[in-house]
Amino acid sequence: MAQRMNQERGQTPPATLRMVEDVVGCKWSLVVLDLVRRGVNRPGAMEHAVAGLSAKVLAERLKKLARYGILARTAYAEIPPRVEYSLTEFGQRFVRIVDLLRELDGTR
Secondary structure (H helix, E strand, O other): OHHHHHHHHHOOOOHHHHHHHHHHOOHHHHHHHHHHHOOOOOHHHHHHHOOOOOHHHHHHHHHHHHHOOOEEEEEEOOOOOEEEEEEOHHHHHHHHHHHHHHHHOOOO
16 A cells, blocks of 8 residues: 555656646746737747846747647748747647636736
8 A cells, every 4th residue: 555655656747737837837938928829929029028038048938838839830931030939729728727727816
């Protein structure tokens, strides 16, 4: 019985729960999601919209959110190059969950 309890404690959460923890636990990821929801979809505009958000941190968060399938990256073959981010279908469902979490403490 004790061995079973220790095994349960040592188990890692499913991938979806780790993803939620990674995104929700990062203030910049939530800020980026909020910007994209409001139509700020170009990295330069995002960087200018939020004081303290560096280009490096923004690039890391955009990559992470795209890797999780929350954001879609669209690169346009223009000069100068243009990149835009948008919520995927999964991302739209994900932000609804974030909204519900915000409702728990009345911050929405």
